[in-house]
Amino acid sequence: MKRLVPALAALLGLGAIGAIALLLSTRRMVVEGRSMEPEFQPGDRVLVNKLAYLRSAPARGDVVVVQRAGDASPHLKRIAFVPGDEVEAGSGRRRLGPGEYWLLGDNPAESTDSRQLGPARREEIAGKVLFKY
């Protein structure tokens, strides 16, 4: 019993630290609109890791929150192409430069994305979706 109490306290402490770390490093977000259907429906809630790209670069296939310069609202998109990839832009084929990411909606018919807006800069990618909850 004497050994159990400190062990439980340590466990609770670790849990609390973990919960605080989770809260500080993530954003809870609710999806609006259909551009990421079918995987993400309007009203779906997602947990977004704000620190996902501190150590590693955004990767093809990641679903990310992008906050473009001059646009107040964050958007949900998927990374289709990464620096070095060739993309079909409006003005013809071009190669993405360092820090440039081509973002597309999963539902292209109802999405405005890099096809119209061009690539996003790495610093505009505000986080990576971890899971729906």
Added chain:
Amino acid sequence: MNLLSPMLRALDRLSPPERVSAHCDIPCGIYDPHAAQVAALTVLRMNQLIKALDRSNADLAAMQIARYTQTKESHAELCKKELDILWHDYFRPEHLEKYPDLHTKFWMANKLASRNKQSIDEQAANDLLNAVNEIAEIFWATKNVPTRRGPSNQTAGGEFVYPAN
């Protein structure tokens, strides 16, 4: 779902999650309830055509019923889709403050669209058109655009809400 989901859902109740947009995200800002109104009127027209059908030739009547029903079904679905775009892409929390029954109106209109799929009921079709018109009035009011109700000027009859400016 995830092991953390209950905790995160509980947190959402304490402080709502941020909104992340996944719609036509320019945003284009182009919304109009007219598409839902036309879809609702089409549902009404299909009810009228089914009711007025000449059934003397059974085969022909069966084929026509199938065509009318298919159109009634697809336009009821289209009506729901158009309503939903207004509901979750156009309307914002400040609109809800001014029109607290907004969610109920959309909810009931969607249910009416479903009822129209399930039945041959001209009254339900008229109710759907009226529900969509009421939403159209709210929509234009949020843009400070005055409206008037007037005849649809279509074979189906019925009224539309029009912007009056």
